[in-house]
Amino acid sequence: MPLRSTLAGAATGVMLLGGVFGFAVGLPEWTGDEAEAPQDAKPQLGSPADLLPDTLLNGGLVPIASIDPQYQELADQVEAYGGETLAEAFGTDVAVGIYSTPDLTAQVAVTIYNGESGLFLQDGPPVPPQMSANSQSTTDVVKQGDSVCIGKWQTEAKAQNQPPFQVQCQRVIDGRTINAYAAPGISVEQAADIVDDVIRQAGLG
Template sequence: MSTPSTTPSSRTSLIAAGGGAVALALLVGFAVGLPEITGDGHSGPGVEELAPLPDTLPGDLISLLGTEVPDEVLAQFGGTEQLEPLVDSASDNLATLFGDPTAFGLYTKVDGSAFLTVTVAPGEPGLFVPDGAPFDADVQGAARGNLEVVRVDDDTVCSVVYAAAIAEGQPVDPAEQPSRTHCQLGSEGLLYDVTGQGVGVDEVVIAAEAVRDLQES
């Protein structure tokens, strides 16, 4: 599929059910949502092997399975014993679904204030309305809906979920932190898919670009 035809940095407000969740619940929900696929996966983009995902990403993000995670932060996510099987399951299902090469990783900030899932798989950004259909905020009678789709550039699209819509006539705080930010970046036959809590569009895109730059270096 092709990405929506919009101009760079344009925003479309969407209706969706937003709301935060604890980081572990988000992780389990992601893992459970990955289908138990059987059969052969699709062929990849001609890349036989990916570079390992980095231990750190810009914005003080560190791998949850890396060596730099404080014990108290790791405990918030259930510990290594709970995380490793989830990551292995996600990696295996992604490879079966999309074909090799694929990679999957979990990241947090040192203080535990943010959580990201990072997926690399064959493909390009597709029709990107994972949380609802595109409606303008004024059609909803709102100054800003609780879901926006943001085209960052020709290769990157993000879905931004807020805790609640803002009523028409009320001020919109541009610094409000989204409940969840989900971005897709496509480059050279690979799709970089990053979902985060506690981070905005800029941080998620920078993380996706850092993983892309590592693969293309």
């Protein structure tokens, strides 16, 4: 995937595909009860960049630049370029954070921007499963908790209830839009948990 090849392959010369098909990343279990924000928490009024958390899912995901100094410059470039490009396109302040499992088996990009985003489908609306039965990949749009998620699977993996090779979850809250984009190994449920964790740590909602 582009995110993996940019942040892992470009720095190490190795694509950490680690079993894309049928591979699920083990992350600390996240539940709303143990991760609730204090009742007196107030939404932060800082910029989107101020809302990017130091870690996600109880340390299961950390900023990729913190794993090894060799990733610092590359991560800075990707985050800066992504934020600037999106800000110019959407006309609002945007922050991008790149996170990874400590062993680099999966990466997640988080975006936070001012404004409430609506429907935006890169591949068009979903089609009936029987119409894509002969395709090598399939896409599904689902509501997971309070987030809307779009997952892409290898057709065989989807049939076997395996994790998607790409998933995006989005949630709008307090005038901000939070997105999590995950590479192989992150389930739809985990991607939605990531969005919820960003919101909790930011004191939104």
